[in-house]
Amino acid sequence: xxxxxxxxxxxxxxxxxxxxxxxxxxxxxxxxxxxxxxxxxxxxxxxxxxxxxxxxxxxxxxxxxxxxxxxxxxxxxxxxxxxxxxxxxxxxxxxxxxxxxxxxxxxxx
Numbered sequence: 001x002x003x004x005x006x007x008x009x010x011x012x013x014x015x016x017x018x019x020x021x022x023x024x025x026x027x028x029x030x031x032x033x034x035x036x037x038x039x040x041x042x043x044x045x046x047x048x049x050x051x052x053x054x055x056x057x058x059x060x061x062x063x064x065x066x067x068x069x070x071x072x073x074x075x076x077x078x079x080x081x082x083x084x085x086x087x088x089x090x091x092x093x094x095x096x097x098x099x100x101x102x103x104x105x106x107x108x109x
Contacts, residue, residue, distance in 0.1 A: 001025055004037055004048075008104065024048060051094050059083070061091050070096045 004022040022039035026032060027047065036045040047064035054060070059079070062071045072087050079087070092098045 002035065004039075006039075052090060059087060061087065061094065063091075063094070063096055067096055070098070070101070072101070 002024040004024050005019065006022070007017055007019045020039050022037055024035040024037040025045075027034040027036045027049075029049075033050040035048045035050075037048040038045045046069075047066075048062060049064055050060055051063050052061045058076075059072070059074045062073060063069055070091055072084075072091060074083070074087075088098050088101065
């Protein structure tokens with residue numbers, strides 16, 4: 001079992017921190033890129049597939065088989081515009097509808 005912790009600020013960059021703890025288990029992929037994740041306990045397990053990643057894990061594109069869910073994750077809160085455009089293009093090339101992407105508001109540095 002793999003621990004999963006997602007966190008975000010609610011409503012605004014200064015809003016309260018919301019943390020969701022979940023559990024994941026391998027979903028039969030020999031490379032370990034496909035997981036089943038639950039934040040609510042079995043039987044509510046959702047596909048969570050690492051579709052692509054940076055060489056040093058500085059970014060990752062995560063989705064699931066139906067193409068309905070997509071996350072672009074970066075270690076930098078505000079990735080450079082060219083990196084963001086490249087990641088979106090990569091997700092689109094993987095068959096994901098990127099028109100529905102929502103951007104997380106990040107605090108100014």
